[in-house]
Amino acid sequence: MSNFTFTLLRFLALLLLFNSLHQFSAFQSETPTKRHDHFHIVEFNSLVTASTCNPSTRDASEEELLELVHNYGPCSKSKHHSKAKSPSIGEILERGQTRFNYKQLSANGENNQIGVKWDSSNTFEYVVSVGLGTPENNLTLVMDTGSSLLWTQCQPCTLGNIHGCFNQKDPIFDPSKSSTYTNITCSSPTCSLANATLGITGCSSSTCAYETGYQDGSIVAGFLAKERLSVGSGTFSDIIFGCSEVNVNLTLAGVDGILGLGQDFVSFVEQTSKTYEKVFSYCLPSKASEVGFLKFGKTNQVSKSLMFTQLGADYAIPLAGIKLGNTTLPINLTKDPVVIDSGTVISWLPSNDYITLRDAYRKAMSHYQLSEPFSILDTCYNVGGQSNLVVPKMSFLFEDGLVLDLPPIGVAFPINSTVVCLPFASNEAADGNLVLFGNTQQKTLEIEYDVAGGKIGFGYGVPASLPSLVSTVSCLCLPVSLTQTRCLPRSRLDGLVSCLPLSLGASLSLLAHPSLTRGSPRLKVCLSLSSLTVLGFSGT
Structure with a gap:
């Protein structure tokens, strides 16, 4: 990469960082005791359906x-x-x-x-x-x-x-x-x-x-x-x-x-x-104004990065527990039937397990005002006037050790322009032990069903278009050479520049353009729903 391009990248990154300092300071003042590496910082508008369609820019013919x-x-x-x-x-x-x-x-x-x-x-x-x-x-x-x-x-x-x-x-x-x-x-x-x-x-x-x-x-x-x-x-x-x-x-x-x-x-x-070969995959869009995809057959590109676990009859999966923030909750789902379903909106847990999740969630969301329950959702918050939301990260833990980070919308479900709710519900049936992995928690994930192989793969969906970046990857490193890409989790980057939320704009397309990032020095980028965080440069 030329010295001019590298200098331009440094300048743009620093400019975006300085423009975001006031947002980070506000976050620190609102939640001074919370470690932000256990929370999503999400632009509220990124969760809400727009009035017009944002069509996909994918080349559907390739896949x-x-x-x-x-x-x-x-x-x-x-x-x-x-x-x-x-x-x-x-x-x-x-x-x-x-x-x-x-x-x-x-x-x-x-x-x-x-x-x-x-x-x-x-x-x-x-x-x-x-x-x-x-x-x-x-x-x-x-x-x-x-x-x-x-x-x-x-x-x-x-x-x-x-x-x-x-x-x-x-x-x-x-x-x-x-x-x-x-x-x-x-x-x-x-x-x-x-x-x-x-x-x-x-x-x-x-x-x-x-x-x-x-x-x-x-x-x-x-x-x-x-x-x-x-x-x-x-x-x-x-x-x-x-x-x-x-x-x-x-x-x-x-x-x-x-x-x-x-x-x-x-x-x-x-x-x-x-x-x-009894294989299909899909990626549900993050909101109704965006476009996802359905594919039959093995995925040529993305499947290499999928994380697989067992898939049983009726699409049963070996979900074992739930992690909220940095805490593994005392929830044991190994004794319960767990099914993944594209047609059920939210996820369901047995009553006692739901109460455990709900109580931990309320503690993590205590910086917002608890509002009235909405329909079957009993844990909702008034976030009116907030441009960015701070919500705890949530992960599904599987019996074989797989850890699946859920998208922000799977943790904070928008009801209207001022209220978000925990998109889980309690199974109140007398003998209700069914656990259901609903489609809100599946959004933006690439999910591959390998029915013949008896396995299901989860990956973090590639954005369909800019500037609508959709990912729950904690941190992403852009390519360091023509054939190599480096990627580090946020937990390993504490010594670098702090994660700061940035507004998306024309500069994002420039920063992310392949002609500029190819061969660049380990530019580390943190992705979340419609927000970009530049963590800094290392190496030359």
Whole structure:
């Protein structure tokens, strides 16, 4: 790197540091007894959904990524925004509780509902676009790791009829107009296997039929069929899917159906195993105004840095405990079933464990004013007027020693412009021991499900675009040469310049530009949600 470039980097770093001294002084005066290496310093606006979409700048063709967007955010193309009011945060949380209750019953073996393993609590948050049939029909489907069947509505059915179809974004699929559609007969091995694994019973005109009822009284019924399906750049023939013609008291909030990514044989993951080897990954955006991704198959680049642990049936994971700040809490989850789920908003803990976490969290957040509970969240704080928030770091601890640092939004969930809450809830069921790893704690993490290998990998997602840097990495070192990158945790950098929050701007793009950082002397950068900290230079 030229002397001019190096001098420019030094100048920009020092300039940004001096401009941030007053913010650091304010932080020290507000929390004089807290070690800031155990806390996130987060720009509050970085947690709040914007009114316009911040599209991804990723080159999707390189990794064959599908855009993954929040169904209720400005990046969603669903037309339901103009027809119906999006649910409030309170409604979404309450629906999430219904979904969790369903899963607790299933974990206890008490769910006697016949049919597809899926609940209809309308917590349908993250959607992707696929193509079905010939000619191709575009569909917007919910990504759901908690169910297996891919299904959508089919003609004939009547909109507005209580036993017909519900409003959806795209035209309802018409099998009679597709040259590649075929029914599955009752006598076929596929129908027999579906009956054994999904509880599908009954036939109609020798066609394999399915029907399922849910806790809220809604019913979905239709036929199993095979059809051509396009997902990203991949096209697959004879994909088994559910062609739903009867929907009673059911709505999917404007989307067209479900893309089930569970472990039953009808799952898209299982049906495409020869191509994708039963591997898929996703990264949920930090907020509804940003774009994440869904990918099938092993990730070429990022997977090398993933941290893996065991993955069991129903996507069970060996979560053992929780660390808050620098304290490992007296929580033992090894005796409880722990499931990771893309469709449940917050995380759930058994009652006693939740109380332990809540009490420690309240102590760590004592520099803010405790406010009234919100919906099912009982620990909330008034942070009005604060441009930056100071929130404790939280980590999930796994039985094999893996330590997963959660993103700031997984610790402080914004309810409105003045209130944040602890996004965990207590499992109050009498025999409630289910632990659930919800999607708020998954945001900005790259998560790879290797179903065939029986393992799941976690990594810290690469930002989709500047200046929206999203990471929970404590500290990051930019490349020191063309082939080498140095990275140190914050705990090993105490002798260097203190971590100071900086505003993002044009200078950030310059500092982070590959042409300037390649070959630079160990420039150490601390990343958090929409904040950058320059720790200093060492070496030449």
